Amino acid sequence: MPRWGMVIDLEKCTGCQACTAACQMENCRLPGEMWQDVLFYSEGEYPSGKLTWLPRPCMHCENPSCVAVCPTGAAYKAENGAVLIDWERCIGCKYCMIACPYGVRFYAEEKQKTQPDIRDVFPAKGDKVWDPPYKMPEQVQDPKHGVGVQPKNVVSKCTFCYHRTSKAPTGLKDLDPNDPATRKFTPACVVTCAPGARYFGDLDNPESNVRKLIAEKRGTRLLDQTGNRPQVYYLAGEAPVIPETRSVRKPKQSPET
Amino acid sequence: MTSATYSDALARYADFRKTPAGMDLALMVVGALTGAVGLAYVFYNLMEQGHAAFNTSSDMAWGAPIAFYLFFLLTSSGLSIVASLDSVFGLHVFYPVAKRAVFLSLICLIAGFSILALEIGRPFRMLWSLPFSFQVRSPMWWMGVLYSIDLVLLFVKFYLIHVGDWHSRLSHFVAKLSFVVCILAPGTLGLVFGMMAMRPAWYSNIMPMYFILTGFATAVSFLLFFTSLLPRDKTTAPNVDHLYHEILPRLFFVVLLAVMGMRAGQVITGLWSNYEGMEANWLELSSPFFWIEIIAGLLIPTALMVSDRIRRAPMIQFVAASLFNIGIFCARLEFLIIGQKVPLFKGYWAGYVEYWPSMTEWMLIPAGCGVFLLLYGAGNWLLRLSETEFVENGRS
Ligand code: SF4
Numbered sequence: 001m002p003r004w005g006m007v008i009d010l011e012k013c014t015g016c017q018a019c020t021a022a023c024q025m026e027n028c029r030l031p032g033e034m035w036q037d038v039l040f041y042s043e044g045e046y047p048s049g050k051l052t053w054l055p056r057p058c059m060h061c062e063n064p065s066c067v068a069v070c071p072t073g074a075a076y077k078a079e080n081g082a083v084l085i086d087w088e089r090c091i092g093c094k095y096c097m098i099a100c101p102y103g104v105r106f107y108a109e110e111k112q113k114t115q116p117d118i119r120d121v122f123p124a125k126g127d128k129v130w131d132p133p134y135k136m137p138e139q140v141q142d143p144k145h146g147v148g149v150q151p152k153n154v155v156s157k158c159t160f161c162y163h164r165t166s167k168a169p170t171g172l173k174d175l176d177p178n179d180p181a182t183r184k185f186t187p188a189c190v191v192t193c194a195p196g197a198r199y200f201g202d203l204d205n206p207e208s209n210v211r212k213l214i215a216e217k218r219g220t221r222l223l224d225q226t227g228n229r230p231q232v233y234y235l236a237g238e239a240p241v242i243p244e245t246r247s248v249r250k251p252k253q254s255p256e257t
Numbered sequence: 258m259t260s261a262t263y264s265d266a267l268a269r270y271a272d273f274r275k276t277p278a279g280m281d282l283a284l285m286v287v288g289a290l291t292g293a294v295g296l297a298y299v300f301y302n303l304m305e306q307g308h309a310a311f312n313t314s315s316d317m318a319w320g321a322p323i324a325f326y327l328f329f330l331l332t333s334s335g336l337s338i339v340a341s342l343d344s345v346f347g348l349h350v351f352y353p354v355a356k357r358a359v360f361l362s363l364i365c366l367i368a369g370f371s372i373l374a375l376e377i378g379r380p381f382r383m384l385w386s387l388p389f390s391f392q393v394r395s396p397m398w399w400m401g402v403l404y405s406i407d408l409v410l411l412f413v414k415f416y417l418i419h420v421g422d423w424h425s426r427l428s429h430f431v432a433k434l435s436f437v438v439c440i441l442a443p444g445t446l447g448l449v450f451g452m453m454a455m456r457p458a459w460y461s462n463i464m465p466m467y468f469i470l471t472g473f474a475t476a477v478s479f480l481l482f483f484t485s486l487l488p489r490d491k492t493t494a495p496n497v498d499h500l501y502h503e504i505l506p507r508l509f510f511v512v513l514l515a516v517m518g519m520r521a522g523q524v525i526t527g528l529w530s531n532y533e534g535m536e537a538n539w540l541e542l543s544s545p546f547f548w549i550e551i552i553a554g555l556l557i558p559t560a561l562m563v564s565d566r567i568r569r570a571p572m573i574q575f576v577a578a579s580l581f582n583i584g585i586f587c588a589r590l591e592f593l594i595i596g597q598k599v600p601l602f603k604g605y606w607a608g609y610v611e612y613w614p615s616m617t618e619w620m621l622i623p624a625g626c627g628v629f630l631l632l633y634g635a636g637n638w639l640l641r642l643s644e645t646e647f648v649e650n651g652r653s
């Protein structure tokens with residue numbers, strides 16, 4: 001069984017948010033409910049101001065704190081390395097959202113950021129949150145793995161596109177979007193990434209491209225002090241620091257500024 | 258059996274043939290009215306909008322309903338601790354409030370669970386998916402287990418006292434067990450927050466202690482509040498009089514000092530620390546909830562309780578206890594906010610998370626308090642809450 005992991009090359013990423021849009025469409029997310037997002041960081045002022053960004057899916061941690069706190073066992077680590085939610089067990093207590101250091105879990109029962117509320121425009125059938133006009137190819141519904149249009153009152157998150165990756169034949173080192181044989185098993189955000197900044201492969205296979213990239217280009221995990229040990233690695237290239245490791249606290253600790 | 262004998266049998270347990278006293282009636286009427294208005298409003302909005310009726314969000318996942326839940330659950334444990342003080346430490350002096358404390362503890366716990374049912378996404382699923390998951394790594398799982406045991410023990414404890422069994426081995430055993438559970442349960446609730454290293458404003462190994470202490474403090478203030486409403490005259494037994502006028506207010510003063518000491522430690526640490534996420538403590542300084550807690554909840558009640566002479570007055574006790582309860586509710590809310598104020602991993606542009614409870618969330622207050630007062634008034638009318646062991650065998 002592979003242990004899937006992702007590598008994101010920040011030198012290649014243009015911050016275009018194509019991955020975000022692809023994930024939204026693929027996984028029937030509500031507007032603003034970004035399983036995959038690009039975070040922006042600005043520092044300094046003109047003429048020396050600097051803008052950086054960071055694409056961020058779920059880290060599918062090796063030691064996921066979201067799984068540790070879940071009182072029902074709905075949050076779990078799947079055999080292929082993905083951290084998933086069983087929508088038929090989740091009680092919507094939201095403890096996992098408190099405990100995820102990377103802020104990648106969502107609860108749809110909230111005031112919508114965009115109006116009109118899309119859930120009223122495409123009202124749900126049955127127990128679902130809404131009835132999106134576009135559903136993922138093949139209309140996959142797999143609530144046990146948190147895939148598809150979600151039921152009400154449960155938490156959701158990136159699945160490493162479980163509906164694609166779990167179909168991959170065994171023994172594959174990498175899921176390469178440029179290889180016609182593996183493309184359809186590759187996560188949507190990786191397939192869509194125009195500059196090819198995202199790589200997806202087996203972290204347990206020493207021959208995989210992702211392993212080589214991590215080794216040769218000094219792959220870094222975010223917030224490693226949390227001990228969660230993400231399975232998503234970043235390549236910072238020449239950049240001295242990954243943006244997220246910079247303090248977001250403003251100088252002088254002034255709360256207003 | 259005829260219906261008359263049924264009714265006689267029932268009358269041994271509940272004084273339903275007695276007309277409720279003025280205060281009990283007032284509590285029940287006021288409670289029923291505010292409770293009905295509050296519940297109707299909350300239910301209507303939850304039906305209409307689902308949990309979007311709350312202003313909580315994916316960034317502020319836990320808001321006012323959880324603050325309310327904390328308030329009731331911690332108070333419940335504190336009350337149960339007071340009721341067990343005799344069995345555990347031989348403190349007979351609390352006997353006159355023991356039965357009332359167990360009853361209050363029970364209705365606090367029911368109120369807390371009811372609010373949780375309104376807050377949680379799928380409360381009915383919780384009934385099966387939580388107990389049988391055996392998620393021993395989750396503090397919330399332990400919390401659920403411990404509070405469920407607590408609920409059962411409270412029912413048993415109240416039943417035993419109610420049938421006059423204050424001193425059997427079973428009664429003492431249940432009281433001791435309940436004492437242990439009522440330390441462990443709020444302690445575990447403290448761990449639910451205190452273990453979250455990714456939320457620095459909560460991360461603290463003294464959180465269990467803070468929860469147990471503040472729960473005890475609200476328990477004492479509840480007793481003070483409700484005993485200040487009871488009629489006091491020359492017929493009041495000396496030990497009861499001593500408890501109401503001397504012991505409870507003095508104990509309240511002491512716990513207020515302890516809470517202030519602990520809060521001072523938290524606030525100073527928070528303001529001093531440069532650690533990412535701890536700036537929430539600075540932001541807290543511009544929150545009204547924080548100042549209500551400090552001024553109305555801690556400073557004024559402490560000032561009212563300093564003087565031995567002044568704190569004896571039921572009116573003063575009523576005011577101090579009420580203010581403290583309002584303050585501690587705000588403290589619970591602010592506590593939830595500071596842990597989530599600085600968003601985790603959202604980039605610079607996201608800013609700090611803003612949160613103010615929605616009308617539906619505010620209406621949980623009349624809903625919860627109304628039902629609580631209704632139950633308390635009914636309990637006081639029907640269940641002889643002032644009864645103590647002394648009345649029965651004259652022991653002192
Ligand atoms: S990033 Fe968060 S949600 Fe994803 S596995 Fe890690 S702790 Fe869980």
Ligand code: SF4
Pocket residue numbers: 069070071072073074075085089090091092093094095096097154155
């Ligand atoms: S919200 Fe669901 S997945 Fe998250 S901790 Fe609660 S039960 Fe588990």
Ligand code: SF4
Pocket residue numbers: 022023024026027035036057058157158159160161187188189190
């Ligand atoms: S792996 Fe799939 S679910 Fe996860 S961010 Fe990419 S597209 Fe979204």
